[in-house]
Amino acid sequence: MSPDVLVVGSGIVGASIAYQISRRSDLEVLALDKGNGPAEGSTGASSSISRCRYSHPEVVRLALHGQRAYRRWSEFTGLAEPRSEYQRTGVAWMLGGSVEDDLDRLRGAGVSAERLRPDDLRLLFPALSDCIEPFDLSGETPHECRPFDEILYEPDGGYADPSGACADLVDATRQEGGTVRFGESVVEVVVSSGRALGVVTAKGERIDAGLIVNAAGPWCNRLNEMAGCHLEWTLEPTRVQVLYRDLPADLGPLPVLIDAATGIYLRPDAAGARVLFGSVLPGDEEEVVSDPDHFRSTADRSFIDTKIHALHHRIPELEHRGTLSGIAGLYTVNREDVHPVVGPTDVEGWWVANGFSGHGFKLAPMIGAMVARSITGLDAPFDTDVSMGLFGVDRDPIGVGSKTVLA
Numbered sequence: 001m002s003p004d005v006l007v008v009g010s011g012i013v014g015a016s017i018a019y020q021i022s023r024r025s026d027l028e029v030l031a032l033d034k035g036n037g038p039a040e041g042s043t044g045a046s047s048s049i050s051r052c053r054y055s056h057p058e059v060v061r062l063a064l065h066g067q068r069a070y071r072r073w074s075e076f077t078g079l080a081e082p083r084s085e086y087q088r089t090g091v092a093w094m095l096g097g098s099v100e101d102d103l104d105r106l107r108g109a110g111v112s113a114e115r116l117r118p119d120d121l122r123l124l125f126p127a128l129s130d131c132i133e134p135f136d137l138s139g140e141t142p143h144e145c146r147p148f149d150e151i152l153y154e155p156d157g158g159y160a161d162p163s164g165a166c167a168d169l170v171d172a173t174r175q176e177g178g179t180v181r182f183g184e185s186v187v188e189v190v191v192s193s194g195r196a197l198g199v200v201t202a203k204g205e206r207i208d209a210g211l212i213v214n215a216a217g218p219w220c221n222r223l224n225e226m227a228g229c230h231l232e233w234t235l236e237p238t239r240v241q242v243l244y245r246d247l248p249a250d251l252g253p254l255p256v257l258i259d260a261a262t263g264i265y266l267r268p269d270a271a272g273a274r275v276l277f278g279s280v281l282p283g284d285e286e287e288v289v290s291d292p293d294h295f296r297s298t299a300d301r302s303f304i305d306t307k308i309h310a311l312h313h314r315i316p317e318l319e320h321r322g323t324l325s326g327i328a329g330l331y332t333v334n335r336e337d338v339h340p341v342v343g344p345t346d347v348e349g350w351w352v353a354n355g356f357s358g359h360g361f362k363l364a365p366m367i368g369a370m371v372a373r374s375i376t377g378l379d380a381p382f383d384t385d386v387s388m389g390l391f392g393v394d395r396d397p398i399g400v401g402s403k404t405v406l407a
Contacts, residue, residue, distance in 0.1 A: 003030035003179070005375065006199065006209035008223055010035075010180050011043040012162065013353050013360050014215030015169035016368030022178035023078070024372055024380040029178035030207070031170075032199075034185040034219070038170050039163035041292075042217045045329020046361045047242060047276060048162035049256050049267060051091040051154055052111045053102060055401040058386050059339070060109040062366050065384040069365035070160050076365065076382050077172040083164030089268060090124070091157030091256040092116065096132050099152040106154070114153045121151070127252045127315050135262045135313050137306040143313075157256055159267050162361055186216075189226035189350075196227050196350040211375065213351045218292035218330040220354040229347045231393060234335040235355040239287040241299045242278045243307055243326040244269065251317070258406065262310035274323075277311055279303075282404050285333060285358075292330055299326025331358045331405070337397035338407045342367060343374065343388050352393065358405035 007018045010033035018031040035041060050070055052063045069076040070086045093102070099115055106113040118130040132148035170180045188200035189212070198208035214223045218237035224230070247254075247268075256267040258280060266277035279285075284303075289295040304326055312318055334340065334355035340363070342353045353367055360367075370388040373379060389395065400407040 001030060002208045003028040004210045005029050005213065006207060006211070007031040007213045007215055008186050008199065009033060009214070009216035009219070010170060010182070011039065011041050011215070011217050012046070012166045012169070012364040013217070013356065013367055014213070015166055015173065015180070016364040017213055017215055017353060017371045018178050018180060019077070019169045019173040019176065020368035020372035020380065021375060022173050022176035024378045025376040027376065029173070030209070031173065031178065031180045032184040032186060032201070033180070033182050036183055039166040042330050042332070042360065043162050043166045045242060045327055046162040047159070047265070047267065047278060048165070048361045049091070049159050049265070050086070050362055051157045051256065052106055052109070053093060053152065053154065055407055056398055057105055057109055058390050060106060060111060062384055062386045063362050064109060064111050065382070065386070066363055066365045067156065069382050070165070071156070073160070073165070073168065077168050078175060079168055079172055082168040084161040084168055086158055086160050087268070088156060088158040089253070089255045091154040091258070092121070092125070093152040093258050094132060094148060095152070095258070095260045096148065099150050102152045111154065112156050114155060116151050116153045118147045125253055125255055127254065127317060128257065129314055129316050131313070132261050135310060137263065137309055139309070159256060186223065186226070189223065191228055191347065195348040211349050211351065213353060213371065215353045218289070218332045220332060220352065224352065227347050227350045229345045229350055229352070231341060231345070231352070233341050233355060236333050236335060237289045237292045238285055238331045238333045239289050239295055239328050240278070240285060240331050240358070241303050241326055241328045242276060243299055243304060243324065244274050244276055245308070245311065246274045246323045247272065248319070251315070257314070259314055262313055264307055264310045264314070266311065266314070275311070277307060279307065280404065280406055282402070285331065285404060289330060295328070295330070297328050299328055331356070333357045335403070337400055338403050338405070339398050339400070340367070340391050341393050342370065342391040343393055345393050357407070
């Protein structure tokens with residue numbers, strides 16, 4: 001088989017690229033993934049939150065366009081009965097200080113954004129505390145609650161099912177004539193005279209292609225090295241932990257909450273039967289993994305013990321007993337600006353979509369559109385107007401408010 005475009009990696013980003021090329025062109029597309037099925041890598045451990053508050057206005061718009069795709073997922077994928085369904089819970093940002101700049105930036109990009117006061121929060125989400133005073137997770141510093149003055153709220157924000165969404169994109173690719181193969185590990189990239197010609201799989205099959213896209217998530221550096229592609233970006237597979245706690249049926253609604261006072265984020269999960277929560281602290285995004293095939297995939301006891309205190313502070317009525325579990329997945333963090341690098345490289349025929357730094361799920365539908373439009377020259381419904389050059393390999397680092405997942 002000699003496809004026009006070979007995509008290595010079929011997580012949420014790779015599957016989106018394969019689908020977007022297939023839906024708008026007659027190019028022969030093949031996506032390979034080393035996992036046994038969809039979302040076995042970073043995608044499966046994603047919090048799959050859709051929010052639009054970013055530092056850079058064009059990234060705000062890109063996230064908004066991705067959110068529109070998730071909200072109209074059946075129409076976007078062309079699937080009559082997709083697995084994933086968007087949950088519009090709203091996103092509340094408890095960051096402290098004025099929200100005026102955020103409101104201006106988001107509304108300027110077309111995002112629905114509001115200012116909430118404590119009374120508004122209690123009306124919408126009565127289970128949440130309105131305390132904005134920083135909470136010492138060690139318990140060493142006495143805490144006295146202080147209500148916030150105002151917080152930012154994105155009413156259209158929410159979340160989706162990461163594994164389901166990835167599987168939907170695989171189905172949509174196949175429906176459009178593309179091919180996706182799992183259990184296919186790439187062990188060699190064939191390069192001649194500075195051009196990538198194809199790959200060799202662990203099964204010994206050589207697959208030549210007109211163009212190859214590296215969308216291999218935390219395995220991206222391994223692939224780039226095989227291709228002789230030396231990016232001027234520090235892309236590090238980084239272990240990130242996520243916890244789950246069951247919820248009582250009478251607790252009431254919860255939003256997606258980004259909570260600087262306690263250092264956690266949370267969102268409802270399993271149709272409201274439990275809450276998913278994790279960290280927004282920079283120190284919890286620093287555990288670099290040398291081999292993405294071998295890392296601890298369960299949560300650390302110390303992480304669980306500290307973050308559960310934060311959760312109970314934010315949801316005071318939550319009982320101190322209940323089922324608690326946790327997993328760990330991998331972000332591929334771009335240490336220079338925590339945004340991806342996307343597009344052609346100095347190796348002819350070798351493109352990358354790497355270093356998403358925890359933003360992959362939010363941006364994936366439009367990353368696929370950017371790459372596909374650049375390759376095919378063709379537009380399709382739901383396309384973004386943001387240029388792929390925003391994430392170009394040769395760009396300067398993007399200015400961000402913080403080099404964390406909240407960038």
